[in-house]
Amino acid sequence: MATDWSREEVAATVADYFAMLAAELSGVPYNKAAHRRALIKRLSVRSAQSVEFKHANISAVLIDLGFPYITGYKPRSNYQGLLHDVVSERLVSDSQLLNVAAADADRPIVVPEVEDILGVLTTPPAMQSGDKEPGRGSIQATRACISVNYLEREARNRSLGTAGELFVLNFERARLINLGKERLAEKVEHTSQTRGDGAGFDILSYEETGADRLIEVKTTKYGRETPFFVSRNELAVSESEASRYYLYRLFGFNVKPRLFTLAGAFSESCRLSPSSYLASVI
Template sequence: MAHHWSEAEVRAAVEDYFDMLRLELTGQRYNKTRHRHALMAQLNHRSDGSVELKHQNISAVLIEMGIPYIDGYKPRTNYQRTLLPGVVTDYLTRHPDLQTLFASDSQTTPQTPTVHDFLAAMEAPPTPEARHTPGVAEPPAIYNPAGVNYLELEARNQSLGEAGEQFVLNFERARLIHAGKDALTERIEQVSTTVGPSAGFDIRSFETSGADRFIEVKTTKYGKNTPFFISPNELRFSRDNATRYFLYRIFRFRVAPRVFALQGHLRESCVLAPSEFVARPV
């Protein structure tokens, strides 16, 4: 049976992870395999798989803190909760420059990448961990020591959101043209601009039958497992229009945009966690 990681090993893994994350957020190339092998030399006979899992655990901690994670290290939540969050928090406290990097990156809108085949950008939604089921969950109990949720800041980046909607408009036109429904493309409406947030969705498109397809667009520069934020109005709209509702999640928008779609009431396809509460004295 594998023995638990020591604090020294966890600290080495966290330092290696943040070294790679810095490079990723600043657009610099790096080799994960080389990083992993260099890290393994500092560890107590850990396997490639064990190191990979530890990096995935760090991704999970960062997501709970509202911090971007390394794309490619899918978050895994089965980590040492008595040790890993504290080590990550300590590293962030000792390296305040990272908070500056996260803040800057959350407000950056990359130049819209060229996409030659919009339909090829669609893929399946993330595969959830087995113990996660749709519904409402408790909010995370791990917080960024700076008190900032950078994933939420990025979600509020209006120019990034607009760029994502343009991507989906092009995707929908390509989808309908591919189906031989060119005439329907002239009727696609960017409701976020013609009506505004009160509509509860962003784009009115169409099924090949001519029926409405209501699309909410959520865009991130980060990885596929980055959580997104929805308003109560958006959630209600997904419930009341479940048969015609789609959420398009655009991710990796920085370089090579990808998209997955969730259809129907979002409470049936997502784990929902409150990010804040409205409190009234009683």
């Protein structure tokens, strides 16, 4: 029967994860398998599978704290309270990792080149079964850990957002040309540039029938499960224009761009959580 992880084991695993994450955010190559083998030697009796699962739990904690995670470790949200505490404590004190994350979030991005732009399309992430441990895992409960939401900081990177929109422009033109609709491809409009952000979507494209397709683009350099941020106006437009509204979510954008799409209102396809409040003195 597996024993509970001790604080020492958790601390060693988190420290090793953070070392890999710092390398990944800095663009420095590293070997996950080598890290795992070295870590297992320092733990009591833990299998490679158990360590991998703990790494996935750490990814989930970091997302809940508004922090990027290692792309290869898909988040598993049903994590122990001790893990949350250790990740939070270490993250607050790790100024080097915080600086690396800030630099990565702000880094200018150009539109990446791909051989087959239509080949970047993939499936959305599957909803995980099971709830998080009570009192753990909610952004509202854990945001006091660090003063900056680094996922939101990356989302505000204007060069990243613009590059993602330009990528989707190219994708939509290629999609329509592939359907034999060259004239529609020529009409695809970069709405956020021609009409401003108030439109509630970034790109006006078309269905094969010629009907409008309103596209909101959200781009991240991080993994597919990284949450994104929706403005009140985008939410409202997705509701009022649900029949022709699409989210295009780009992820892994700086290394290997991939894309999934969701049709309709955000409230129907996403779990929405408040992330900020407007306050007035009373």
